[in-house]
Amino acid sequence: MARDSRIIDSLDKSNEIEYFDTFPTMEELEYHEWLLKYPKPSWVKARIRTENLNNVKISCNIGHFPKRQAYIDLESPINVMSKQHYNMIMSKGIESRQKPSNLSKKGNFIGRVKGLKVFIGNFTYECNFMILEDTTSIIDHPLGEVIFGKPFARNTGVVYDQEKGTVTFEKDDEKITFKMPHKMETSNHIDFKNINIDSIPLFVLGSNDDRGKTYYSDSLTLGFVQG
Template sequence: MENANPPSTLGSFPQEPLDTTHAKFTARINKLLTMRQTIDSLLFKTINEMTNQSSDSEIFYPEERIKELELRTQRRNNFEEELFRNSFPTEKELAYHKELLGEPQPPFSTLEPKIRRGDPWSLKIPCVIGTVYMGHAYIDLQSPVNIMSRAYYNKIKEKPFQARRNPYQPYKFCNFVGRAKNMHIFIGCFVYVVDFMILEDLGSISDGGLREVVLGKPFALTSKLTYDESLGLIRFAQKDDEVVFRMPQRTKELDLVSPLENDKFEAFFMDSLKVKKIGFKHIIEKRKGYYKACMNLRHSYKRDRETIEKLKTNHISIIKLKE
């Protein structure tokens, strides 16, 4: 006898055939694979476009890109130099040079400068700064800064410094003008890159007639300068090469010359054992070609004709300049 009440199906779901479920699953997988292929093709196309664009710009537009990079570098350097040139003396510098922020010293000033005319202890060396020859670059081993006059700096650089007026008294000028960064100094066959403080007048530092360049402790540390006080020798050495100067006050030939007349003589080049071992008979042979590199500096340096003639007369070979 059949049961009158069929079993209840409450809470159960009708089951689909296995073929239908498999077909839906396969369709969904195919759809996902198609989407993935579409995304991969778009990414591949984008990467190809970016690669072609960068390679084209490198192949077909190298000069424009180089000019753009040079312009960016120049702007950054100009910004850094502007910040550097306007930085005022530090407390350490002012403690040693107390008159740096004052006014330029008048000719009748009674200040006693640190470097005086006729002083046998005043050290000096011949060198080339930029492309300008300097026969008497004085050295103060205690000064915390390298110092240069504004007039001399303007002879070296194409972009000159302007005089700095006192903001509280505009009709007066400040002695401190600014700072110069990365100045090239050629001494013998060596080159050094140092910074300078630029002053309107060096009357508080060096005596009259000597107010051009005073090299301080930063230069001595950079160049590893050594000074033999008993013999009056200044030595610059790098590896197996060296440049030696003797102060003119220490030579017997100048004993009868007055101290003031001594200031007109440059420090003398000295022969050394290393020079003779290399094969040079005289130091003048070693000087040939010393200052060739200073003639090929960037355009920010002026080409000083007097320096070129000076080096030529000293039998020093000069690379021909393009006018």
């Protein structure tokens, strides 16, 4: 298994991603109590679950790969990514890790990476992630294998308005606001309790200065709100 000095090249050869061996802390294990368990017990429920109207999501690129819907857990002490997803987006991947208590089995904790670039519209952030063999104790598999936590929120200064269902990023005189689909004004008459919203893309809230009105665009066509 690689040690602290290992450097993993990103797809962008001008950047380097540092891999380091810092095991989960007590704070991380208290919040994600099944983090080290692999495979996850069938009765353990993920914190980010399908068909949950309280899920918070955004659209972004991680490296060169788009994430149409990436989820945020504002209480999680870590950003998490599965080994499979990490190896998909990186030119040089990482290997599974043996379980310290039983070397014949895989452990769930793989390691951590620093400086992985995340692009949100025109904004660029560098994020650290914990890499796990299996992320299903944290996020239901159909929703993906990446979850942003408090470190991401601190790094980006993201503002989440639960009542309005908006997630806002701001830099200088630009900001971008994502709107949860079930909070759209045009959807007020819909009972989302009986509808699976996981496959519905979120929207970007923009300002049309020419007409003095707001408009909504699909999240894959990123627009901006001027400050």
